[in-house]
Amino acid sequence: MNFKKLTPLILAIVSNSAISSSQAPSITGSYIGEVQSAEEMSKASTFFTQNENGIISGSYVFIEKGDQIKGELTGCEIIESTNLKCIWKDKYGYGDLEVIFNGSFTKFYGAWNTFDSSKKYPWHGTKQ
Template sequence: MTESRSWTAALLIAASFATTAKADETGRAPSGTYCGQLSSAGVLSDAQTRFEVVAGGTVIGKYVFSDQGQSVDGELAETGDDGDGSDLTRSFMWRDKYGYGQLIVTFTSDFSEFDGKWNAGGSEFLPWNGRRCHQSIS
């Protein structure tokens, strides 16, 4: 009986450490929803970008922005970081109904904001930014 209680206590302690580690990790990683804007067809449009850290620390994401009153949904897949070891600047491939291209984002040190630039394969980069928000992507 005592052994059973000890095992239960050990599981509860381990679970609390895992929860604490996950909470700490979230503050140091680009995860969650960011509200901001991106340039589309020469206009800055409202956008929501959601990042999620998956196995191995790779980041994936989804986004939605308004294009002339219509919602456009897209996906992000990380292709790498800039190699400086800080994980603040990362590269993604974006894909939506208009095609695909590159997105490069640089996060603030607390991952509360990012400044980014995207292109569709050409040399011209356009702005894409966001700040953590509590809205969800529809």
């Protein structure tokens, strides 16, 4: 077997694999959308980050009756390949946020609730 002829083929296969994995969709980024608060839908920006250890966290800001409400997303866990569960926290309290991303991580649809209630409210965004 002539290994000199196989070496370029092997390098091409390895290079293509590296390119494909580096271009994989990412959850990281800014998503513009809406969240329900005070019984109405409010404009919202949601930001997700992922550190070198794969830990996902985030923050958000929404406008409610002219006031800017800021919060954080912690304890995020990937439940399935495109499903994420986090804990939200802001001046109103804290609770669960569960979202489902599309396959390319360009949109999410989800719902939030407080820890003391099972009632869920919508939260969605589109990547910018």
